[in-house]
Amino acid sequence: MQLGAFSVSLSVKDLATSRAFYEALGFSVTGGDAAQNWLVLRNGGIVVGLFQGMFEGNLLTFNPGWDQHRQVLDDFQDVRELQSELDARGVELAVRTDPGGQGTGYLQLADPDGNVILIDQHVERPKGR
Known part of the structure:
Protein backbone atom coordinates (compact mmCIF):
# COMPACT_ATOMS: atom_id res chain seq x y z
CA MET A 1 0.00 0.00 0.00
CA GLN A 2 1.52 3.31 -1.13
CA LEU A 3 0.18 6.12 1.08
CA GLY A 4 2.44 8.88 -0.23
CA ALA A 5 3.97 11.79 1.67
CA PHE A 6 3.44 11.91 5.43
CA SER A 7 2.82 14.92 7.65
CA VAL A 8 1.26 15.72 10.98
CA SER A 9 -1.61 18.20 10.87
CA LEU A 10 -1.94 20.00 14.19
CA SER A 11 -5.02 21.82 15.40
CA VAL A 12 -3.56 24.94 17.06
CA LYS A 13 -5.08 27.62 19.30
CA ASP A 14 -2.96 30.50 17.98
CA LEU A 15 -1.31 30.20 14.56
CA ALA A 16 1.31 32.92 15.15
CA THR A 17 2.39 31.46 18.49
CA SER A 18 2.64 27.95 17.06
CA ARG A 19 4.53 29.21 14.00
CA ALA A 20 7.09 30.95 16.22
CA PHE A 21 7.51 27.79 18.32
CA TYR A 22 8.14 25.51 15.33
CA GLU A 23 10.44 28.07 13.70
CA ALA A 24 12.49 28.02 16.93
CA LEU A 25 12.82 24.25 16.37
CA GLY A 26 14.30 24.87 12.91
CA PHE A 27 11.15 24.61 10.80
CA SER A 28 10.40 27.15 8.07
CA VAL A 29 7.13 28.01 6.34
CA THR A 30 6.87 26.36 2.91
CA GLY A 31 3.17 26.73 2.18
CA GLY A 32 -0.26 27.65 3.37
CA ASP A 33 -1.92 30.99 4.00
CA ALA A 34 -1.80 32.66 7.42
CA ALA A 35 -4.78 34.85 6.42
CA GLN A 36 -6.79 31.61 6.05
CA ASN A 37 -5.41 30.27 9.38
CA TRP A 38 -3.16 27.50 8.06
CA LEU A 39 0.55 27.04 7.35
CA VAL A 40 2.81 24.20 6.28
CA LEU A 41 6.27 24.08 7.83
CA ARG A 42 9.24 21.90 6.92
CA ASN A 43 12.47 20.87 8.57
CA GLY A 44 14.30 18.64 6.08
CA GLY A 45 11.90 15.81 5.23
CA ILE A 46 9.67 16.47 8.26
CA VAL A 47 6.40 18.26 7.50
CA VAL A 48 4.04 19.81 10.05
CA GLY A 49 0.80 21.55 9.13
CA LEU A 50 -0.64 24.13 11.54
CA PHE A 51 -4.40 24.70 11.34
CA GLN A 52 -6.27 27.19 13.54
CA GLY A 53 -10.02 26.64 13.88
CA MET A 54 -10.32 24.17 11.01
CA PHE A 55 -10.77 20.85 12.82
CA GLU A 56 -10.63 19.35 16.30
CA GLY A 57 -7.72 17.21 17.35
CA ASN A 58 -4.61 16.34 15.38
CA LEU A 59 -4.43 14.31 12.19
CA LEU A 60 -1.93 11.94 10.67
CA THR A 61 -1.97 12.95 7.00
CA PHE A 62 -0.87 10.99 3.94
CA ASN A 63 -0.82 12.47 0.42
CA PRO A 64 -0.87 9.89 -2.39
CA GLY A 65 0.92 11.17 -5.48
CA TRP A 66 3.45 13.35 -3.63
CA ASP A 67 6.90 12.63 -2.33
CA GLN A 68 8.02 14.13 1.00
CA HIS A 69 8.93 17.39 -0.79
CA ARG A 70 5.53 17.77 -2.50
CA GLN A 71 6.87 16.71 -5.88
CA VAL A 72 4.37 14.81 -8.01
CA LEU A 73 5.26 11.15 -8.46
CA ASP A 74 5.16 9.61 -11.94
CA ASP A 75 3.48 6.51 -10.57
CA PHE A 76 1.40 6.19 -7.41
CA GLN A 77 -1.53 4.34 -5.92
CA ASP A 78 -4.66 6.45 -6.43
CA VAL A 79 -6.88 7.22 -3.43
CA ARG A 80 -9.68 5.13 -5.00
CA GLU A 81 -7.33 2.14 -5.23
CA LEU A 82 -6.39 2.65 -1.59
CA GLN A 83 -10.08 2.77 -0.64
CA SER A 84 -10.72 -0.51 -2.44
CA GLN A 121 -4.81 13.18 -2.70
CA HIS A 122 -4.19 16.56 -4.37
CA VAL A 123 -2.98 15.40 -7.79
CA GLU A 124 -4.45 13.76 -10.86
CA ARG A 125 -4.43 10.01 -11.24
CA PRO A 126 -1.63 8.82 -13.56
CA LYS A 127 -2.78 8.23 -17.13
CA GLY A 128 -3.29 4.59 -18.03
CA ARG A 129 -3.92 3.43 -14.45
Whole structure:
Protein backbone atom coordinates (compact mmCIF):
# COMPACT_ATOMS: atom_id res chain seq x y z
CA MET A 1 0.00 0.00 0.00
CA GLN A 2 1.52 3.31 -1.13
CA LEU A 3 0.18 6.12 1.08
CA GLY A 4 2.44 8.88 -0.23
CA ALA A 5 3.97 11.79 1.67
CA PHE A 6 3.44 11.91 5.43
CA SER A 7 2.82 14.92 7.65
CA VAL A 8 1.26 15.72 10.98
CA SER A 9 -1.61 18.20 10.87
CA LEU A 10 -1.94 20.00 14.19
CA SER A 11 -5.02 21.82 15.40
CA VAL A 12 -3.56 24.94 17.06
CA LYS A 13 -5.08 27.62 19.30
CA ASP A 14 -2.96 30.50 17.98
CA LEU A 15 -1.31 30.20 14.56
CA ALA A 16 1.31 32.92 15.15
CA THR A 17 2.39 31.46 18.49
CA SER A 18 2.64 27.95 17.06
CA ARG A 19 4.53 29.21 14.00
CA ALA A 20 7.09 30.95 16.22
CA PHE A 21 7.51 27.79 18.32
CA TYR A 22 8.14 25.51 15.33
CA GLU A 23 10.44 28.07 13.70
CA ALA A 24 12.49 28.02 16.93
CA LEU A 25 12.82 24.25 16.37
CA GLY A 26 14.30 24.87 12.91
CA PHE A 27 11.15 24.61 10.80
CA SER A 28 10.40 27.15 8.07
CA VAL A 29 7.13 28.01 6.34
CA THR A 30 6.87 26.36 2.91
CA GLY A 31 3.17 26.73 2.18
CA GLY A 32 -0.26 27.65 3.37
CA ASP A 33 -1.92 30.99 4.00
CA ALA A 34 -1.80 32.66 7.42
CA ALA A 35 -4.78 34.85 6.42
CA GLN A 36 -6.79 31.61 6.05
CA ASN A 37 -5.41 30.27 9.38
CA TRP A 38 -3.16 27.50 8.06
CA LEU A 39 0.55 27.04 7.35
CA VAL A 40 2.81 24.20 6.28
CA LEU A 41 6.27 24.08 7.83
CA ARG A 42 9.24 21.90 6.92
CA ASN A 43 12.47 20.87 8.57
CA GLY A 44 14.30 18.64 6.08
CA GLY A 45 11.90 15.81 5.23
CA ILE A 46 9.67 16.47 8.26
CA VAL A 47 6.40 18.26 7.50
CA VAL A 48 4.04 19.81 10.05
CA GLY A 49 0.80 21.55 9.13
CA LEU A 50 -0.64 24.13 11.54
CA PHE A 51 -4.40 24.70 11.34
CA GLN A 52 -6.27 27.19 13.54
CA GLY A 53 -10.02 26.64 13.88
CA MET A 54 -10.32 24.17 11.01
CA PHE A 55 -10.77 20.85 12.82
CA GLU A 56 -10.63 19.35 16.30
CA GLY A 57 -7.72 17.21 17.35
CA ASN A 58 -4.61 16.34 15.38
CA LEU A 59 -4.43 14.31 12.19
CA LEU A 60 -1.93 11.94 10.67
CA THR A 61 -1.97 12.95 7.00
CA PHE A 62 -0.87 10.99 3.94
CA ASN A 63 -0.82 12.47 0.42
CA PRO A 64 -0.87 9.89 -2.39
CA GLY A 65 0.92 11.17 -5.48
CA TRP A 66 3.45 13.35 -3.63
CA ASP A 67 6.90 12.63 -2.33
CA GLN A 68 8.02 14.13 1.00
CA HIS A 69 8.93 17.39 -0.79
CA ARG A 70 5.53 17.77 -2.50
CA GLN A 71 6.87 16.71 -5.88
CA VAL A 72 4.37 14.81 -8.01
CA LEU A 73 5.26 11.15 -8.46
CA ASP A 74 5.16 9.61 -11.94
CA ASP A 75 3.48 6.51 -10.57
CA PHE A 76 1.40 6.19 -7.41
CA GLN A 77 -1.53 4.34 -5.92
CA ASP A 78 -4.66 6.45 -6.43
CA VAL A 79 -6.88 7.22 -3.43
CA ARG A 80 -9.68 5.13 -5.00
CA GLU A 81 -7.33 2.14 -5.23
CA LEU A 82 -6.39 2.65 -1.59
CA GLN A 83 -10.08 2.77 -0.64
CA SER A 84 -10.72 -0.51 -2.44
CA GLU A 85 -7.73 -2.15 -0.76
CA LEU A 86 -8.78 -0.90 2.69
CA ASP A 87 -12.32 -2.21 2.08
CA ALA A 88 -10.88 -5.61 1.13
CA ARG A 89 -8.87 -5.64 4.37
CA GLY A 90 -11.98 -4.84 6.43
CA VAL A 91 -10.81 -1.36 7.51
CA GLU A 92 -13.73 0.89 8.43
CA LEU A 93 -13.69 4.29 6.73
CA ALA A 94 -15.38 7.31 8.34
CA VAL A 95 -15.27 9.33 5.10
CA ARG A 96 -15.13 7.80 1.65
CA THR A 97 -14.22 9.14 -1.77
CA ASP A 98 -16.29 8.60 -4.92
CA PRO A 99 -14.99 5.30 -6.30
CA GLY A 100 -15.84 6.39 -9.86
CA GLY A 101 -14.27 9.82 -9.50
CA GLN A 102 -11.07 11.15 -11.00
CA GLY A 103 -8.35 13.47 -9.79
CA THR A 104 -8.36 14.64 -6.20
CA GLY A 105 -10.12 12.82 -3.39
CA TYR A 106 -9.78 11.92 0.25
CA LEU A 107 -10.56 9.27 2.86
CA GLN A 108 -10.73 9.48 6.60
CA LEU A 109 -10.41 6.71 9.16
CA ALA A 110 -9.34 6.27 12.76
CA ASP A 111 -6.88 3.88 14.34
CA PRO A 112 -7.96 1.69 17.29
CA ASP A 113 -7.12 4.52 19.73
CA GLY A 114 -9.20 7.10 17.89
CA ASN A 115 -6.32 8.88 16.16
CA VAL A 116 -7.68 10.32 12.93
CA ILE A 117 -5.91 9.49 9.68
CA LEU A 118 -6.53 11.58 6.56
CA ILE A 119 -5.53 10.23 3.15
CA ASP A 120 -5.73 13.34 0.99
CA GLN A 121 -4.81 13.18 -2.70
CA HIS A 122 -4.19 16.56 -4.37
CA VAL A 123 -2.98 15.40 -7.79
CA GLU A 124 -4.45 13.76 -10.86
CA ARG A 125 -4.43 10.01 -11.24
CA PRO A 126 -1.63 8.82 -13.56
CA LYS A 127 -2.78 8.23 -17.13
CA GLY A 128 -3.29 4.59 -18.03
CA ARG A 129 -3.92 3.43 -14.45
